[in-house]
Amino acid sequence: MSKLTLSPHLEDKIFEIKYDSDIVSKIISYFPLSDSEKQEITSVLNMDFSGFYSIFTDTVSEEEWIRTKDQIKKRFNDELFDIDKKF
Template sequence: MPHQKIPEYLQDKIFEIRYNADNSISKTVSYFPFSESEKQEIISLLIDSRFNGFHSIFTDSVTDEEWLKTKDQIKKKFRDELFDIDKI
């Protein structure tokens, strides 16, 4: 499934999508765990009820309101720290 078919508000929460050789999604890595309803929405878009490739960087759950308030800071800090790893 092409990345652009995932709704913008879910794309925003995804750090990385990994694909199989056939271009099907094998794994999604979100910043924070998806809610059950978000997982179900992604599964329905994939048309694969067996998909279970949900992973997250952080284990804390955050509300949509908390995410909207802090997402830019979180993304920037995470990117900056990843780039700093290369300098070590």
């Protein structure tokens, strides 16, 4: 399998997709994905898949995600990249 192609709606929620050889081994989202989002990804993968992980454990509504996603992504990336500078 080559690079996983998801709908823009799902790609927006994904922080990273890890591969083992050419097979998706882990999907890391910012917040936990809903069951329907996981099902959509599993259908694209066309295989049983349970490697879903999230950075944050809080659950956010779709409306809250849309409203705050840019701020969340920017803050997360800023803090992640500044970690090296702090140590």
